[in-house]
Amino acid sequence: MDKENTSLFPKGEKLPNDWFTGNAFLSPLVAKDKNNEFSAGAVTFEMGARTNWHTHPKGQVLIVTEGSGFYQEKGQPARAIRKGDVINIPENVEHWHGASAKTSMTHIAITNFKDDVQVTWLQPVSDVEFNEVNNQK
Amino acid sequence: MDKENTSLFPKGEKLPNDWFTGNAFLSPLVAKDKNNEFSAGAVTFEMGARTNWHTHPKGQVLIVTEGSGFYQEKGQPARAIRKGDVINIPENVEHWHGASAKTSMTHIAITNFKDDVQVTWLQPVSDVEFNEVNNQK
Numbered sequence: 001m002d003k004e005n006t007s008l009f010p011k012g013e014k015l016p017n018d019w020f021t022g023n024a025f026l027s028p029l030v031a032k033d034k035n036n037e038f039s040a041g042a043v044t045f046e047m048g049a050r051t052n053w054h055t056h057p058k059g060q061v062l063i064v065t066e067g068s069g070f071y072q073e074k075g076q077p078a079r080a081i082r083k084g085d086v087i088n089i090p091e092n093v094e095h096w097h098g099a100s101a102k103t104s105m106t107h108i109a110i111t112n113f114k115d116d117v118q119v120t121w122l123q124p125v126s127d128v129e130f131n132e133v134n135n136q137k
Numbered sequence: 138m139d140k141e142n143t144s145l146f147p148k149g150e151k152l153p154n155d156w157f158t159g160n161a162f163l164s165p166l167v168a169k170d171k172n173n174e175f176s177a178g179a180v181t182f183e184m185g186a187r188t189n190w191h192t193h194p195k196g197q198v199l200i201v202t203e204g205s206g207f208y209q210e211k212g213q214p215a216r217a218i219r220k221g222d223v224i225n226i227p228e229n230v231e232h233w234h235g236a237s238a239k240t241s242m243t244h245i246a247i248t249n250f251k252d253d254v255q256v257t258w259l260q261p262v263s264d265v266e267f268n269e270v271n272n273q274k
Binding site: 009058 | 145147166167170172175177195196198200202220223225227245
């Protein structure tokens with residue numbers, strides 16, 4: 001198969017269902033070190049997969065590299081996002097991201113550290129919440 | 138044309154030949170702000186295009202998203218790099234990156250700031266230096 005038509009990154013390891021609904025995978029790209037005050041990885045969400053609601057103490061940047069899905073901040077309409085889109089997530093704003101019910105999505109996530117913390121995990125995005133977003137599409 | 142087969146990012150604006158040889162382009166992705174102690178952009182090098190030799194005071198991460206080319210640190214053999222590769226460039230190491238003589242390349246660049254400085258530009262990569270790397274391929 002032509003490399004040009006394959007995925008940019010390996011699919012990686014499945015992410016735990018404690019924090020993700022459905023099948024999501026992480027392929028690490030770069031770790032925090034003395035220069036980089038962030039880690040970066042490629043996250044692939046199969047159809048229907050999404051993060052729990054969560055916050056980042058120092059924000060996160062998403063760069064969508066394949067497919068399409070959603071980004072939603074609590075109390076706001078979901079934003080449909082797709083290949084090429086960039087989302088600069090503010091600190092301490094409750095939100096989720098993931099695939100849609102009918103498409104998969106891969107994004108690079110660049111996640112800043114505040115001291116040693118990158119994320120605070122909250123409750124799952126319920127099927128009712130997820131279906132509402134997909135039906136608004 | 139199917140979006141899946143188009144480039145991830147817009148090509149952007151041509152980068153100045155003061156610091157780049159040939160045709161290189163920048164599509165900005167995210168700016169430094171109160172959370173992100175870096176800026177990120179997608180850089181496209183047409184065939185034969187490359188950066189000047191340069192250093193970063195707090196390093197840079199490259200993520201190759203299309204095509205292939207080279208990364209070379211001064212005094213070291215060049216490293217052939219391609220779609221999916223990640224390069225974590227150390228601080229204060231003289232190096233260059235760019236396309237090959239026969240292929241184009243696009244990479245995301247995540248460039249850290251030390252105070253307000255991201256890069257110190259040096260001399261161009263000469264045709265002799267560039268041809269030597271391409272012939273070693």
